[in-house]
Amino acid sequence: MQFRCVPIDTATATRFRQTGVDDAGQPVIRRVAKGGEPCRHCLRGAQEGDGLLLLSWHLPRPRSVYWTPSPIFLHAEDCPAWDEADMIPPIVRNSLISVRAYDDEGMCLYDLGRVSEGQEADGPLANALGDPRTAFVNIHTAKPGCLLCQAEVRPSGG
Ligand SMILES: [Zn+2]
Structure with missing residues (x-):
């Protein structure tokens, strides 16, 4: 993936x-x-x-x-934008997360939603991103529900 x-x-x-x-x-x-x-x-x-x-x-x-x-x-001060390919960021690894998948009309794909420990995020994320209906995924903290980052399939060579 x-x-x-x-x-x-x-x-x-x-x-x-x-x-x-x-x-x-x-x-x-x-x-x-x-x-x-x-x-x-x-x-x-x-x-x-x-x-x-x-x-x-x-x-x-x-x-x-x-x-x-x-x-x-x-x-508060400038920091480098995350720009790593195929890597789950530290702030996701360190949280209890909610993976929420959306289609290209922004509709939520409920069956792909998962709550997991960030250390175990690979499976839920691959499951959501690998589904042909998915346009993008939002990864939230599971308890307060704040957005941590978005995720999307990266085009080959992109
Ligand atoms: Zn920063």
């Missing part, structure tokens, strides 16, 4: 950092990391003492009745 996990796009992360206003029109909340908070841009856990932003992000997809906003943490 060739796939990639997709972080928040850099332009949106930069906008939150520069304006200090989130997608709900609220001021972003500034925190100092205790360690492990999941940054949605580098898809890595924060180190203790890192500056963080906590804010509401209006997810780019699904564009359907299944759309939701999500609370997210972001590093």
Whole structure:
């Protein structure tokens, strides 16, 4: 399975950092990391003492009745966007997760939804991405339900 996990796009992360206003029109909340908070841009856990932003992000997809906003943490300072092929990011590995698959009309494919430990995410993710109906997958934390990242099949050579 060739796939990639997709972080928040850099332009949106930069906008939150520069304006200090989130997608709900609220001021972003500034925190100092205790360690492990999941940054949605580098898809890595924060180190203790890192500056963080906590804010509401209006997810780019699904564009359907299944759309939701999500609370997210972001590093307050620039960090590198996750850009690894065929690898499940640390913030997914370190959480109890909910895998949610959607078709190309943004409709939720309930039968592909799975809750698992992040350490065991490979099977649920491969199952969802391998289904011909699936256009993309959103990976959320299972308990609070926040989006961790999106995932999609990576074209060969892409
Ligand atoms: Zn980061």
